Amino acid sequence: MEYFISKNVNGEFEAVVERVKESLKNIGFGVITTIDMQSALKEKINEDIKPYTILGACSPHFASKAMRLEDKIGVLLPCNVVIIDQGNNNIEVAAMEPHGIIELIGNEQLSVLASDISKRLISMMEAF
Numbered sequence: 001m002e003y004f005i006s007k008n009v010n011g012e013f014e015a016v017v018e019r020v021k022e023s024l025k026n027i028g029f030g031v032i033t034t035i036d037m038q039s040a041l042k043e044k045i046n047e048d049i050k051p052y053t054i055l056g057a058c059s060p061h062f063a064s065k066a067m068r069l070e071d072k073i074g075v076l077l078p079c080n081v082v083i084i085d086q087g088n089n090n091i092e093v094a095a096m097e098p099h100g101i102i103e104l105i106g107n108e109q110l111s112v113l114a115s116d117i118s119k120r121l122i123s124m125m126e127a128f
Helices: 013-026 037-045 060-069 098-103 108-127
Strands: 004-010 030-036 052-058 079-085 090-096
Touching: 004 108, 013 030, 013 052, 013 079, 013 090, 013 108, 030 037, 037 052, 052 060, 060 108, 090 108, 098 108
Parallel strands: none
Antiparallel strands: 004 090, 030 052, 052 079, 079 090
């Protein structure tokens, strides 16, 4: 099992970032952080990389349930979704595959919750 799910889509980078934000909203997630890695690395170490944005996505309902089941689950929150410009209007959207990661914790109730989140993220990817 991969640690991520992904899909390549055609489009302009910034337009795909906005589509991903809207798609996350449609499955019950909000974006609580946005990191422009291209700008950050240029500023911090003067390194040029391709456009690469990390969105920290969170569903307050899922997060609340998960935190009640496992108080250290915050090390895996928020769910990160990355948008990477692979060139020629080929934009890759990738997200952590939560079910596989959460299974390592060994909490059956948390695994059920993670399975639901995985299904939502997969359906979001399929909608692109």
